[in-house]
Amino acid sequence: MREFARIEGNSFYNDSNITGNKGKFSKFPIVLCAIAGILIGGLAFRAANGHMSMGGINTGGKDISEDQDKADISTYSMDILFKAFGMDRYNPITILNSNSPFFEIYYREDYLKFIAEKEQQELQEKIVANEDLQPVRPQQEVQSQKPADSAAQTKGAGGALKEVSSSITFENDVENSDQQNNPVVTNGKIKVVNETQYSIDIDGLLKEPLKLNTAKTGPQIFVYHTHTTESYIKDIGQLHDKSVPSRTTDNKYNVVRVGDALISNLKKYNINVLHNSTIHDKDYNSSYVKSLNTLTNYVDKYPSLKMTIDLHRDAAGNDKLRVAKKINGKDYAQIMFVIGTDSKLSNPKWKENLKLALKIQSRLNEIAPGIAKPTYISKNRYNQHLTNGSVIVEIGGDGNVIDECVRSTTYLAQAINDVIYKNKY
Numbered sequence: 001m002r003e004f005a006r007i008e009g010n011s012f013y014n015d016s017n018i019t020g021n022k023g024k025f026s027k028f029p030i031v032l033c034a035i036a037g038i039l040i041g042g043l044a045f046r047a048a049n050g051h052m053s054m055g056g057i058n059t060g061g062k063d064i065s066e067d068q069d070k071a072d073i074s075t076y077s078m079d080i081l082f083k084a085f086g087m088d089r090y091n092p093i094t095i096l097n098s099n100s101p102f103f104e105i106y107y108r109e110d111y112l113k114f115i116a117e118k119e120q121q122e123l124q125e126k127i128v129a130n131e132d133l134q135p136v137r138p139q140q141e142v143q144s145q146k147p148a149d150s151a152a153q154t155k156g157a158g159g160a161l162k163e164v165s166s167s168i169t170f171e172n173d174v175e176n177s178d179q180q181n182n183p184v185v186t187n188g189k190i191k192v193v194n195e196t197q198y199s200i201d202i203d204g205l206l207k208e209p210l211k212l213n214t215a216k217t218g219p220q221i222f223v224y225h226t227h228t229t230e231s232y233i234k235d236i237g238q239l240h241d242k243s244v245p246s247r248t249t250d251n252k253y254n255v256v257r258v259g260d261a262l263i264s265n266l267k268k269y270n271i272n273v274l275h276n277s278t279i280h281d282k283d284y285n286s287s288y289v290k291s292l293n294t295l296t297n298y299v300d301k302y303p304s305l306k307m308t309i310d311l312h313r314d315a316a317g318n319d320k321l322r323v324a325k326k327i328n329g330k331d332y333a334q335i336m337f338v339i340g341t342d343s344k345l346s347n348p349k350w351k352e353n354l355k356l357a358l359k360i361q362s363r364l365n366e367i368a369p370g371i372a373k374p375t376y377i378s379k380n381r382y383n384q385h386l387t388n389g390s391v392i393v394e395i396g397g398d399g400n401v402i403d404e405c406v407r408s409t410t411y412l413a414q415a416i417n418d419v420i421y422k423n424k425y
Contacts, residue, residue, distance in 0.1 A: 223276070
């Protein structure tokens with residue numbers, strides 16, 4: 001673990017911290033203050049030791065004679081030094097205020113990175129596999145807007161991944177024998193898989209009103225991607241082709257394309273939305289660190305945001321994962337919400353985030369039965385601590401055809417609009 005005040009070899013006063021804060025700070029004032037501090041400190045030291053006459057100094061009507069006690073001279077010199085920098089050394093608040101810009105720089109540039117990197121390391125541990133999250137067996141077609149029984153689920157192929165391909169699936173998977181650690185909670189209509197020790201009252205959460213941003217103007221929803229290069233297959237013929245990579249920077253076949261489709265469908269409901277396609281996973285181990293910086297910037301810049309969506313796709317086992325549901329004669333990629341908690345790191349927003357996810361899941365069950373997989377409640381935080389309405393959405397897996405995933409965003413956009421703006425769930 002890196003030192004608390006030093007991240008990736010950068011100290012508090014390095015170039016990125018001083019010049020990277022929107023151009024408001026430079027090194028020049030710090031150098032100037034340091035020089036002034038040395039000069040004034042030297043004078044104060046000489047005066048305190050009787051090597052400098054203070055008889056010529058007038059302090060607003062108060063003359064200091066040479067025969068004054070050295071301690072008084074030292075005290076007065078210190079007062080001058082502190083006042084020169086706008087501080088009252090008898091009032092700690094003034095000292096804190098004068099340094100607050102640097103505290104803010106440290107918090108944003110170093111401390112948040114430290115926390116995010118700590119979380120990223122914890123994410124490398126496998127979230128326990130559960131049969132409710134495995135690929136769906138072929139089944140009869142269901143009709144949109146009509147109730148249907150929950151889809152029968154089957155266990156996927158086991159084994160470690162050849163590459164880290166999902167936000168919730170990693171190498172060193174927990175064996176199926178450990179699945180009992182993650183019970184399925186249901187109210188009869190909605191299922192959640194709970195990795196935590198928290199008791200989840202689905203009905204109670206559904207009844208509670210949402211506590212989202214009430215702003216009427218400005219961007220409302222922000223979509224971004226921690227694992228930007230997560231990709232899909234081009235056609236069903238690639239499903240069992242192990243040579244087809246699970247990652248690509250080609251936005252025609254990765255989660256950015258699905259994000260674009262979601263944005264387009266949300267705009268049909270006149271929702272003001274934003275989409276960021278920055279590649280955060282060139283170095284996979286620092287992807288959540290980098291996406292936290294992006295998310296923080298957007299949350300600060302657009303205080304009107306009601307919801308932030310970190311859009312991913314799923315993956316599991318050695319084989320490609322395809323999770324699809326046939327609705328009205330067409331295949332749709334299944335959708336899963338992943339909600340982080342405060343089991344490991346502070347996250348005061350997690351219950352509000354879970355509440356929103358459950359309401360959208362409930363609405364999806366009504367308009368497109370079978371398209372929503374159980375919401376996954378994780379011990380990890382996933383950068384969902386900045387604002388209410390923060391969720392991970394997994395659309396499809398690395399074995400889903402890109403068109404299936406794009407198609408699913410029509411239902412997701414409708415459900416989001418119905419829940420947030422029409423209070424329907």
